[in-house]
Amino acid sequence: MSTGTPENKNRATAAAILPLVGGADNVTSVAHCMTRLRLGLRDRSLVQDDALKAVPAVMGVVEDDTYQIVLGPGTVARVAPEFEALVEEGRSASAGAPTAEQLAAEGAALRAAQKARNATPFKLFLRRIANIFVPLIPALIGCGIIAGLNGLLVNLGWLPAVTPALASIASGFMALIAVFVGFNTAKEFGGTPILGGAVAAIIVFPGVAKIDAFGQTLSPGQGGVLGALGAAVLAVHVEKWCRRWVPESLDVLVTPTLTVLLSGLVTIFGLMFVAGEVSTAIGTGANWLLDHTGAFAGLVLGGFFLPLVMLGLHQALIPIHTTLIEQQGFTVLLPILAMAGAGQVGCAAAVFLRLKNNHSLRDTIKSALPAGILGVGEPLIYGVSLPLGRPFVTACAGGAAGGAFVGLFSMLGDKVGSTAIGPSGWALFPLLQGSRGLGTTAAIYAGGLLVGYAVGFLATYSFGFTRTMLAELNAPATGQAADPEQPGDPVAV
Template identity: 70%
Template sequence: MTRTSRPATAAALLPLVGGPANVTSVAHCMTRLRLGLADRSLVDEDALRALPAVLGVVDDDTYQIVLGPGAAARVTADFEALLATAAPGPDVPGAAPAPAETGAAGAEEGTRHRTATPGKLLLRRVANIFVPLIPALVGCGVIAGANGLLVNLRLLPSLTPALTAVSSGFLALIAVFVGHNTAKEFGGTPVLGGAVAAVVVYPGVAQVTVAGTPLAPGRGGVLGALAAALLATRVEKWCRGRVPQALDVLVTPTLTVLVPGLLTLYALMYAAGEVSSAIGTAANWLLATTGVLAGLLLGGLFLPLVMLGLHQALIPVHATLIEQQGYTVLLPLLAMAGAGQVGAAAAVYVRLRHDHSLRTTIRSALPAGLLGVGEPLIYGVSLPLGRPFATACVGGAAGGAFVGLFAMLGDRVGATAIGPSGWALFPLLAGNRGLGQAAAVYAGGLLTGYAVGFAATYAFGFGFGVGSGSGGKAAPDRPSVP
């Protein structure tokens, strides 16, 4: 998307979602503009899907418009700028953010929270804590990978220490950002959540002894930071309701930092450290002993998990593994789901040669799919057709089993950041036997996913006679994209 087209895209989106007065919140993840809407009946979804920049839409707790990596952040900024220029008033959000939603927007949000399951609400909140951290993880991961290559090749030795500092600084303090986002998500003061979480990574905790043993800075990692910030939020809310207003500015912040801070040092860091260690041990054991089966299940089930939003539960697990080991061994397995999706789409393109509209969709979405952005292919191709979605999962399972097999043979492949997949993951790869070996295993998994996804879809993804010579004059009926 060009720079000149971004404002035009934002301007085209705004009236189609009901105008400024209908927008209650604006956010984005790596690929989607996420909108809170007061009245979703005002959305012209057909016109939205027809916009060239829109890759798909998802109606969930927020109304999500799929724009692709990079484009989502830029269009969001233009969209917010348009809202800021709208005449301020009681029906125009953004003029003055409120701590809680009211009116129609609040009613809709409350209804959605009441009808959603507690588990799904928890996963959304976990995602809201960790997803904003992904751009920094990606950037630092790429720099770390480039630095590792320079070190191995013994190039620019005077620069590599500086690159190490640049790439490692964020991970050294990621607990602070997790604490900040946790407090923000659960209704506390973000900076107080960050302050309490900072205790986890403060080097001076080595002077504190618990049961006669000095604490290790960083013990508990992101899980300890999350628990500390949650506790701080509870203490802050308790204080707000009981401390006299005249003393609130002094007493509430002090107790919010002091009480959770001490509990973090003497209990939470130890407990979270045990959980974090168990996660790392379990992941390594799982791949070393049941790598093929683990890869088969993770690669095959990831697309359905994404559809249900359950993949968000893995975000803190990835973050914990990256913090502990320098990379997450789970992401390359999960990325194979995208490879199966690409293979399935290629088979649909070959078989349904008379469906020019569908083939046009595949041609436009396939490059994004190769780079790990699967929504256009999922919502525009495989899911509406039905069977190709299932055969795409078969391809993902095969790719995952391939990578898992090498893990059983001692070749662990990991990613230094979460977010990208497909070809975009190559700059972020790492492994116990070097970058070259990790890249070779990952590439083999992708090729396996492509091939099996294509073969399974070509053979079993269609009804009898579809796309076979003169008997396949048209594609099967396709339901509307959800």
Template identity: 70%
Template sequence: MPPDTTDDAPGVAALLLPLLGGPANLTSVTNCMTRLRVTVRDPSAVRRGELRALPGVLGVVEDGTAFQIVLGPGTVAKVAPELAQYAEGGPVTARALAERGAALRAARKARNATPAKELLRRIAQIFVPLIPALIGCGIVAGLAGLLANLHRLPGLAPGLAACASGFMSLIAVFVGCNTAKEFGGTPVLGGAVAAVTVFPGVERVTAFGERLAPGQGGVLGALAAALIATRVERWCRRRVPEALDVLVTPAVTVLVAGLVTLYGLMYAAGVVATAVGRFADRLLANGGAAAGFVLGGLFLPLVMLGLHQALIPIHATLIQEQGCTVLLPILAMAGAGQVGAALAVYARLPHNGPVRRTIRSALPAGLLGIGEPLIYGVSLPLGRPFVTACVGGAFGGGVVGLLAQWGDRVGATAIGPSGWALFPLLQGTHGPVRAVAVYGAGLLTGYAAGFVITYFFGMGKVSEATKASEEPAGIS
């Protein structure tokens, strides 16, 4: 077995390269927060068993010519550029480009087999790049609130508030830029039309008998406005003579899409955004433990399928409407159940070195709310522990939901982190200390429930008798 070189990005890339079929077999290399995404020309050339057994590889997901190799946060960001050099370093010939294009199209078609899945992927591409700013501004906002509650450094509080609120006040512009970019338009034109929704002067505009308000409709209105702008722009590009395109297309795009936004989209998006906020309020006020149980239990499958990113617009809308998203702390309990289940597997398999090493590698990320390494490296390959992890998350969500129904509602001022990383972003109806206590109670419940249920009911035939040289069913 090769040595563990997970801290040496060139070394890891060198070990992965032959297992993926060599440089000639790579067509593209990208990465997300935890996974290395590799597209190959010939899937049969990939040595899957050796790839899964490589130290540092926490799991492998195959989809046609596309392979997702779970390396964990930090490591994957270092390894991806090293491996990408091999995909980009081959001879640039017409045949090579044609082969690469065909492979990329096939991989894209395999990953996005349905229109619904393609739409969710595109929504994620719009909002995921905004998460770092949302996290940063959320933490600064939490610090500003803490200082205000403690009546400390009053002169600094306005500055912190400005730092925290600046991005959120203009998030519509960034959403518009990303939307236009994702759907084939010019980003700055998408941002220009979306900026109409936050312009202070819209309060003088009347639509459907009501005065508009700056920011009405939130990110939903900005997304819709940018979509309209992209459609108008592409229509103009096909019909306006090239000599006039640079003048006519931008003007028509901003004018038509801007007017549609003002006299239709903003009002409609405002109705939807208000409905989203009211639904979240009523869900916790009336559903309580039952709502939390269901949400906490179903979130892990969404993470496994990558569909959880489709919830980002809902979280962003709640943050704009209410200052926080009350759904995220409940959904984050799924990660707690996953951690508890992993610890139970670790306890039940004291002689299985490969599985225990995988858990030790993936557990820190799991505690910080990044569940993919534990999902693909431990619970999902084993089968039953994935189900019991979902049950553990359901119990944690049920506790947070029940406390919310009793009046201790907790929300997150930003999206992105969960697990322990969410503590600095919490906001509650009774102050930050109570918010931390409520969220912490949910985490502890999720850990305990995930551990107990997995330990006694989640292992199936996998037991302490598993030999150190063997791996449980599904892990190869």
């Protein structure tokens, strides 16, 4: 089937996915993040997993509180609106039909069980944190790349008339990020978004420099995104309290006024100081950790990041990254965590060489490896290493080695950071910034990637398969001759 224009291609992908997730009436919500199409479904049993994974644009699927289809960066942002449009068209076409109600009744027990498994308080909290910060990532990436370009031009002494403009473009969003965090927080917690943004704006207002709190003069931006998050949550609670007690005839005047006034006073005379102390502690703690235990810290962070991603616990790091970027201009944690992807790439290369007769898996690796090199790891995780088991562990070993390499240089005074969150792998190079020159920073990061590739490859090649696994996975398909070049050397059990 010809896809024609890119728009037709994206619509064709959406059209291929929709019937495989149970059709329009089975979809309750549509959203997307950097790489995944996230669907709320009435009846999970209607999803055809195997057929969905066979769709060319689909890199893998993940089931959590939502059903997540991995499409990759760029693609998902184009497919999602097409998918949403098809869902709306499907619902309009079937208006009045009882299909949705029937599906809802049949899937009620399944949905309840799924929510019970995933709705732990901690996981729900982390999902809310992700919902607040993930929408900010495109702006962080764009401004981060512009900041890196500006820094390069300044160091080279090029275009001095242009660099102030680039600095303004790159810094404008970060100067007001607290407002966006407040807006998204209020929206996520069920309040009026603009009121959350209004209260959070107090934190970055220059006039707070005239206010004394806790014996010290406040400074604009004190408390950063953590203060903005706390201020917006407080505003939501005040607003909900007002809705219960304020007469409807006065609600439009009284509720917004009390929400901003009460929340604003607490923010100025409490939250900004407390959040400022916490933010300072995060920055100091991260620097101390890498200055004194860099190699070990890098080994632990790089080695355990893939399991954290599998459990969804990596979302807890988003506010920490953002706080470090606010304070220091870059986050020193992301380049170390990115080494987990390098271990994954090395692991996939070893699997490709080991399983010369498994053409299906080799085809998956060939299609997913370029994305993995650029930092999109889901296709390799869910399509290769995780289903195989042991290679997932050896991929983690590669990440640990790469993380230890980058962490070691942090101990030696050569910190490597990223001016934004989101990308990793080779896609992180435009965002790199550190305590030394750009050349040194890029060289250390590249060295960490190479170490991750090498250790992930060697660990997987040597220890990634038992004899039984290798024999079963490498057996030629019926009617297919074995590859004469398949090595017959023993494999560690």
